[in-house]
Amino acid sequence: MIRFFLLMLLAVSSTASAVVIRHDMDDSEYRVPASEFPALVDMPGEGHGVLIAPQWAITAAHTIPGNSDLQHVMINGVSRDVERVVMHAGYKTLPQALIDQAMASGEATLIVVFLASSDDIALIKLTQTVTDVAPVELYKDSNEPGQTAKIVGKGATDTGATGHSPNGPNRTELRRAFNTITSAHDRWLCYVFDGPPTALPLEGTLGNGDSGGPVLLQSDDQWLLAGLGSWKVAQGDVRTARPGRYGQTSCNVRLSHYIEWIESVISEQPQAGANNSFKPTPLRGAA
Template identity: 65%
Template sequence: MLRLLLLSLLAATSSASAVVIRHDVDDTEYRVTAAEFPALVDMPGEGHGVLVEPRWVVTAAHTIPSQPGPWQVVINGVPRNVERVVTHPGYKLPPHALIHQAMATGEAVLVLVLLASSDDIAMLKLSEAVTDVVPAPLYLGSDEANRIVRILGKGAAGTGAIGHDPQGPNRTELRRAFNTVTSAHERWFCYVFDAPPSGLPLEGILGNGDSGGPALIEVDGQWRLAGLASWKFLEGDVRTVWPGRYGQSACNVRISHYASWIEGVIAGEPPAAG
C-alpha cells in the first residue's frame, strides 16, 4: 500500500506528528487529557484532524485512508461517520518509483521537494453535526513567524536526545508541547526543536503517527487553529535515521493560506486551487 510505504519511509519528510519532548523534563509535564482540546479528531489507525464546523473536519490530505468508505473518525471519544472527503486539487502523492528510489539509496531530497510543493490538506464532511464539542476557530493572520504554537498529538513518543523509533508505535497517549515558528511562507510554517538550554520550558516537536494534528496560536486568550502537522526534515539516511531529535524541523500546513479554500468547501463551492 503506497500510503503505508510512504509513512514507513519518510520519517524525515512526512507522517508527522505526536509530541517528542525535552529529555530533561518529566513526561508527566507534557501529558494531558482529552479536555485539553476536545476538537481533536482521531483518524482511523493513526493521524489526526480538527473539527472546524459542526459537520466539517480539516486534516492533512495524506492522512486519508486508502480504503474506500464508509469509515469513521473519533471525536470526543465518539465514532462519527464520514459522509464525504474533499481533497485539495493541488495535493500530490509521491509516485512509487520515487519512493522505491529513496528506499534503495536512503536519500529522499526529491520526495521532500515534491512534498513541499503539494497542498497537503483535505476536508471531511460528517454524516451528522457534532453537538458535544465546540469547533476550533481558525487563525487567519499572516504573522505566524516568531509566534509560539501549541502542538498536540497521540503518536510516537520519545525525547530530543535520542528521538523516537521510526517503527512505532504511532498511537500513544495525548501530549502537548510548545515551539516557536521560525519561518512562514505560502503553504507552510515551520519550527526547529531546540536543545536545552535553548527552547521553551515545554519545547517539543511532532513525531510519526499524528499527521493532521493541530498547531495553535493564542489570540486574546483563545487558541486558534493555525496549522496542521504535515512533514519533517532531518539529515541522514531516511532508512535508518531516528526522527524527533534536537535540531530537526517540522512543517505545518498553513491554515491562513487555505482559509478561502476551506470556506468554499464548507459553502459547497467547487474546490479550486488556493
C-alpha cells in the first residue's frame, strides 16, 4: 500500500516498497530487528503508518483499504482495533482514466501532476491507548533540504542497479537505509536514490509496500518523523520502468506542512481539512 508506483501506482493501485538497497552492499547491513522502530504500524496486507500519540497513528491516505474499511492495524506485533479514521479533506483518489492513459501511452506526466496536488495523509484513532510503545515525535521545522534522513520499511526490496519487481512481494523483512533530502516545499519533501560513488554508505529508497512508512530526521540524539512514503518519479516508459532504480526521486508527505491539521484532529478541535471522518464498518460476515 504505497503508491510508490514509480511515478504512479499504475497497475498496483497503491504501494510503495520496503527498502531498496545499494547493489554493492550486503543486505545484512540494512536488515534490522523490530526493536529498531517499534512505533512502525503495519497496515493490512502492505503499507505502513507511525504511532505519533498513545491513541493515534498517521499514514498516507492511499493506504486505507477502500478508503474506509480499516478494522485493525499491527503495532509491535500486536493487533490494535481502529476506532475511526480521519482522512484529510484534500485527499484525492487517482482517476482510473489517468492510469488507463498512462498504460496506453507509457507517459504519465498528468499522474505526477495529480499526485502532487493531493493531500495524501490520514490519521487513525485506535480504540485503546498503546502503552507498550513510545510514540514518535513530529519534526516541525522547515529546514529539511540537505539533511540525512533515515527510512524504515518492510516493503519490496532489491538493489538500485536493477530495481525491484513491480509485482511484489510487497511485504518482506524490516530494513532501514539513509538518504539526503534534496527538496522540500508545501506538501512534499523528496530525495533521490543515488548510486555509488556519490551515495551514502547505506543509501536506499522506500519501495512498493512502504507507503506511509517513516522518513525520519535527527534532532540532537532523537529521530523525529518528518515524512511519510507516498509516490515516486521514474524516467522513461512507465509500462516498462522498474521501481527502485538509481536516479529515481521519492516524494514523501511533508509533515511540517500539516502540523496544525494533525494537532487539531488529535485534540478533537475541528479545522478546515479535518472534516472527513468515519468509523470503520464491520466487514461482511463479521460478528
